[in-house]
Amino acid sequence: MTAAVYAARKRMKALILTKEFGGQPMWTMDIENYMGYQFVTGPELMEKFDEQVRKFPIEIKYEEVTGLAVNPDRTFTITSDGGEYQAQAVIVASGKRPRRLEVPGEAEFTGRGVSYCATCDGPLFAGKTVAVIGGGNSALQAAIEVSGVAEKVYLISLEGYKADPILLEKLKELDQPVTELMSYTTKEIKGSQAVEKLIIVKNETNKEIELEVQGIFVEIGLMPNSEYCEGLLDFNEYREVVTDCRTRTKIPGLFAAGDVTNGPDKQIVIAAGDGSKAALVAYEYLLHKLRV
Known part of the structure; x- marks a missing residue:
């Protein structure tokens, strides 16, 4: 969205192709590190972004890019589930999506107890027992959020916590303590019409434990939405698009910004900054290209 605004301000004709607006911030309840806001929720911040985008003549199509x-003339063809589009320059800013556990029962019970968004679905489990799986910032934040509505919360990590100190402090200060289960691997999710049980295994002993839960929040990291760039752009070991410090990829006219790239820090303010940078560099590229 930031890239589109900067493109429009440079009087470039901009088209946003997106499956949905907002991305990862839509799953985030507490944002305390975006400049200008002492505190704001992810959906509130994205609503502000959306309002600003719509003040400009930016075309928006809600379609999923597939190719x-x-x-040959150094332009680009973008294929989506709604058609084909031609462009002089492209900014890849498709972000990331939740990583799956890939265990039996996960796909079957997605939407029936298995969730990847505590902010979205937490209120649905009021008074119930839930498990949060993961050890990073998103997992701890999810456990903190749902502890305010669920009757009991298990926090299950594979190796230990890799989270910011402030979240570790908040976890310890909860009025309703979270049951922490360290060094466990998720084996299976069971139930009939909805989630009923979670099977986990202690890493050191291989001892199986069966937890009776009605909800499971999977918070084990993210995967870049980069499949449509397969074979065209260079990826790192995490399948993130490789760029230089000016958002340029190995292909002239093709730029990438935000969490889909190999940038070292994944923050909303950095992704927005990447978007503005990409649009300005794209403008510079087009000025040179059209003069040649």
Whole structure:
């Protein structure tokens, strides 16, 4: 959204192709590190972004991009589930999506007790027993959020916590303590019409434990939405698009910004900054290209 605003301010004709607006911030309840806001929720911040985008003549199509190709004349063809589009320059800013456990029962019970968004679905489990799986910032934040509505919360980590100190402090200060289960691997999710049980295994002993839960929040990291760039752009070991410090990829006219890239820090303010940078560098590229 930031890239589109900067493109429009430079009088470039901009098209946003997106499956949905907002991305990861839509799953985040507490944002305390975005400049200008002492505190704001993710959906509130994205609503402000959306309002600003719509003040400009930016075309928006809610379509999922499925392919990206370079044409002989150095233009680009973007394929989506709604058609094909031509562009002089492209900014890949498709972010990330939740990583799955890939265990039996996960796919079957997604939407029936298995969730990847505590902010979205937490209120549905008021008074119930839930498990949060993960050891990073998103997992701890999810456990903190749902502890305010659920009757009991298990926090299950594979190795230990890799979270910011402030979240570790908040976890310890909860009025309703979270049951922490360290060094466990998730084996299976069971139930009939909805989630009823979670099977986990202690890493050191291989001892199986069966937890009776009605909800499971999977918070084990994110996968970049980069499949449509497969074979075209270079990826790192995490399948993130490789860029230089000016958001340029190995292909002239093709830029990438935000969490889909190999940038070292994943923050909303950094992703927004990447978007503005990409649009300005794209403008510079097009000025040179159109003069040649």
